[in-house]
Amino acid sequence: MLRGLMTLSLGITVLAAGTARAATPLDGVWLFDDAPSYPGVTMVQLSSEGGKPRGVVTTAWYGPMEMRNLVVQGGKATFELRNLNDKDHATRQWTAVLSGQTLKLSGDIWYAHVEQSGRHGTTKDARARAFKTTALPPMGTLAPDGLARTPPMGWSSWNKFAEKIDDKTVRAMADALVATGLRDAGYVYVNIDDGWQGTRGPDGAIRPNEKFPDMKGLADYVHARGLKFGLYSAPGPRTCAGYEGSYGHVQQDAKTFADWGVDYLKYDLCSGEWFYDDADKVQRTYYEMGAALRATGRPIVYSLCEYGRFEVGAWGRKVGGHLWRTTGDITDDYATMARIGFDKNGRAEHAGPGGWNDPDMLEIGNGGMSHDEYATHMTLWAMLAAPLMMGHDLRQSSPEVLKMLENREVIAVDQDALGVQGKAVRRDGTTEVWTKPLADGAVAVALFNRGEAAATMTLLPSDAGKSGLTAVRDLWRGADLPAGSRDFQVPAHGVVMLRVTGGQG
Known part of the structure; x- marks a missing residue:
């Protein structure tokens, strides 16, 4: 025996x-x-x-x-x-x-x-x-490639549709990005998350399942609308939803993705957690796909989804990553969003042009939070210079949701060329004051109320590193305020977001 x-x-x-x-x-x-x-x-x-x-x-x-x-x-x-x-x-x-x-x-x-x-x-x-195992390559370093100079913006299928996504729905999302004006506001990526994979052919090449009869044709459809096309895979044998992963086929899959016209790849650890259980192996498996993507010659934004383990921000760029998850999955409720956004957002020094801390996708529009809570969500992600990946059904965007997602002044804070991740400068009980310096010398300031009741919050010039304030603009109201404005009423779970200028502190 x-x-x-x-x-x-x-x-x-x-x-x-x-x-x-x-x-x-x-x-x-x-x-x-x-x-x-x-x-x-x-x-x-x-x-x-x-x-x-x-x-x-x-x-x-x-x-x-x-x-x-x-x-x-x-x-x-x-x-x-x-x-x-x-x-x-x-x-x-x-x-x-x-x-x-x-x-x-x-x-x-x-x-x-x-x-x-x-x-x-x-x-x-x-x-x-017998399971056919593969060995990881030695660790290497990939030079910056000039992609993702600002945090990527777009739409991803997972939060709303999970694995129940298909070609028709993705085309509808691309059309909706154009029709709603979201594309022109900067949301250009159309990303299919888990659930598109079928089986491998006799040559080992991955094929989409029956819900996606022509992946190249779908990419062409997205590109024809001035948008970019993203896919999802995993370094393990199975994805999180149980579909075919890239284990043992990394270089082959990278070439297939490039041939289809993919512009963005999310690479989710999933079943790879069992194989790659320490920092060295996790870094090498992400380097393997990063190097394979570079070898295709096609510019592809590379999203590392390994839940913030092993101080990913310290090595994410080295393996070719342009963004890296800092946490587990977000869900459409204030408690989870706040815990992720305020407390699991990655070290600010790791973020900047070409590489971004990613606290996961936006839930705005999915209905689980109030208007004030979603305003906190959008403001916090903008202050963090986080990727802005919508996750709702774009065809059902209410005017209120579109107004929030298309606020150009808030988006400008997220997309600011300086690329600094904002942080808290003052905390008092359930209130927090955050600041983010901007490329033109102004400072974005967010007054967050994490409490259960409305609160009066005071803006101090020193919060923004200023000796005095010469201009104060409320970004959500789109209104200039008197330069001497100091006290603000902030609703429960809400925020006031400002852009201020002034003399140096």
Whole structure:
């Protein structure tokens, strides 16, 4: 049956089939047909040669997963599997129980409870189902390429449509960007997030699924409207929604994306969390795709989505990144948006022309927050010099939503050529004063009220680094205020956003 262990480059062990007599009824190859998509268990291999039990669970999402703390008693095995997606439960308990000629496997991983039944297999079956691992390249450094001199602006499909996105909807979003004036306000990227991928052809090339019959034609449609086209992939075998990732096909996928006319790639760690579990491996997998994109010769904005791990802002540019996520996913509620925007926004010194901290997409227009809360959302992202990626159904944009998203003076703060990320200069209970210096010498000032009741907030010239103020403009009201304006009524969860000039402090 099983005669030892083969060690792969990932440092994960998988069992090699041989001819030794089984020491326990569980020893051998067990095959799982019609496995649920997550985590996609296809095979279990067990050995107890030499009195020490060893085992591997092979999955579609995470490849070969070594059994930890494996204990075999008669026809039952108990063990743990590493569970990197859920940081609060780094390992999870599993069991494998023999029932007649069937092995019943059960356990938990990330969001799923798994119960599968397997049958005996052969050495040949084990070879056929073995996961093909790939090695990462050595780390390198990519020079700046001149893209993303200001934070990217556009629309992404995920927040509203998740994986239920299709060609027709993307074309409608492109048309809506033009018809609403959002394109002319600066929102030029039309990005398909997870859910477009199909299978790979005999040559290994990725093909879109049936919802996207002609990806090149779709890109051409977007480009014809003065817009740019973005796609999504992942360094692991599976994307977050369970579609085909780029694992083992990085260079091939980069070339395919370039051939289709892609202008923007979001690269989401997802199942790669299991393979790339330390700073070195995470940096090298993002460098691998960054180098592959550069090798195509097509200018492609590269968005690193690895949730802010390992101080990504310190190395994001080095791997070719133009923006990098600083946090987990945003949701359409004030508490999550505020926690991300105020507290998980990345170190300001890492941001600037060509590379930006990304606190995730905009939720404005999706309906989960009030007008004042969405104003805080938009203001905070502008003060952070964050990418402005809308995530609602553009066809259903109310006049109020369009007025907020198209405010040219607020957008100008986000897109300011100096590229400085704003920060808090004064905090008092639930109120915060933030400033952002601008290229023309003016300063953007935001008075945020994170409290549950309206508050009076005072603007001090020293907040903006000025000895006195000569001009004060309210950007949301579009009104010039008396230079001596100091006290402002700020609604609960709301903001007052100003542009001020004055003498040097």
